[in-house]
Amino acid sequence: MMSPQMLTPQQMQQILSPPQLQALLQQQQALMLQQLQEYYKKQQEQLHLQLLTQQQAGKQQPKEALGNKQLAFQQQLLQMQQLQQQHLLNLQRQGLVSLQPSQASGPLQTLPQAAVCPTDLPQLWKGEGAPGQPAEDSVKQEGLDLTGTATTATSFAAPPKVSPPLSHHTLPNGQPTVLTPRRDSSSHEETPGSHPLYGHGECKWPGCETLCEDLGQFIKHLNTEHALDDRSTAQCRVQMQVVQQLEIQLAKESERLQAMMAHLHMRPSEPKPFSQPLNPVSGSSSFSKVTVSAADSFPDGLVHPPTSAAAPVTPLRPPGLGSASLHSGGPARRRSSDKFCSPISSELAQNHEFYKNADVRPPFTYASLIRQAILETPDRQLTLNEIYNWFTRMFAYFRRNTATWKMTSIPEVIPAGGGGSDKNAVRHNLSLHKCFVRVENVKGAVWTVDEREYQKRRPPKMTGSPTLVKNMISGLSYGALNASYQAALAESSFPLLNSPGMLNPGSASSLLPLSHDDVGAPGEPLPSNGSSTPPRLSPPQYSHQVQVKEEPAEAEEDRRPGPPLGPPNPSAAGPAEDRDLEEELPGEELS
DNA sequence: TAGGTATTAAACATCC
């Protein structure tokens, strides 16, 4: 028989009955919610603690260093919060949680009361469909045993202050029934009068808020409206994606945190950065990935993007992104997100750490990346080699992917003996796209970006795509939501995030570019510059000679209305200063 | 299915 993890969602569909599917969905969610909740809490506590200790210990340290560390931790904290918030938003969006965003944005404690009772999860995963038949082992093996695994697992192991002590321990022992702490009936497992999808008198099925007088009516509703059909199945998948996203994101944040703590010697826990990126958990379908849940991501404290190949329906991708080949597994075509949703810059800003550390191929085209690299520099110009460096600096994928870079100028980069195909790709793209303009400089030839050309290059038109919409509806929308939400957060109450001081010295610019460069982001229909900025990059920057080759006058034609309306990007709102702000980033080139 | 675009590989030219 196939083990659960070998099953594709479709297969699961066939095997499972509608109620089972639904139950599965709920249970997944319950698990994730709990785990996340506890994890968040724990992390937050730890962070606070460490911040305190740092502050004390830091009395002797140089001020700046301490300040930076604190900032870093604060940032980490914020990110954790944001993560949680995003999670909540997602759930809420899907109607699974009736929590106000405002509430959610508060301290990390009130995770939704999405009533869920993962009772027969094991059976479901086993695909045996025989409720009542214990299958603890399978659960354990699937990795739900959070306690056993990585360093981060400790976070789960320790009973959270707020949540019932039972919750997490139930997993390991395989008796998920106990794991029901939700809502009022916390001590009760699956009280007869409740249903995971039923709360506050209404159906909690994603997108459905049908009012139901009582449980009976609800059950009826559930069976009629949410039977096993295409729609329900799709929603189920969508939910899986959501969960996956969160898992990945969680793993990522967790890893980062671990690394930070380890670096600061705050904990004995071995950092174990990212061991072998090229070690995909083989044979794990996306589905199984879900079952494995967060724990799976932790074992070595790092993110192991599963092989996309194995994920028929829901390829995992970096947080907040569209689909794209994730792994070095194979040639990656189509950097989707590049085309639709999140602008590269904000996407990078949000996930730059992720890309930096995880051997995940960034979902952007070479052109987008090159442009990003160039725009991140004060001069808006880079030499070929500097572009190479940027790639390796910003993306673990390019840095460590075997058989790619054969860097000659960057000693720290793994030689990899590869063919340097990506370098070739960079050169190829530079030459191929008119938007990249070579300029003779004092120090040789540098490459600049002709924004106008770049915009002209491709009409974003992501708006309409039905498939896109379909895909993004949930899991993917996480990205968009993520982006906008974070942007909003950053703008409103978390100046910290935009503070240059926060920047990782190694990769400065990345965190905030939320700002200007979004402007030209691939997916971005020329936001700001559309307004009045001439095609030419804003003059101030070009203190030097750098000038873009051909600048005919047909500007307006492609200029396209930079409608006063909402540029997709929040950051686009404040054009000028953003620009300046980013200007200061030293683009840091190694070499 | 056709057209557009992206990725990858490779050949070739030029310069230092």
Added chain:
DNA sequence: CGGATGTTTAATACCT
């Protein structure tokens, strides 16, 4: 000559 840098072509894949 060899390496870095550019240019160009071709095959292939994905998306609309």
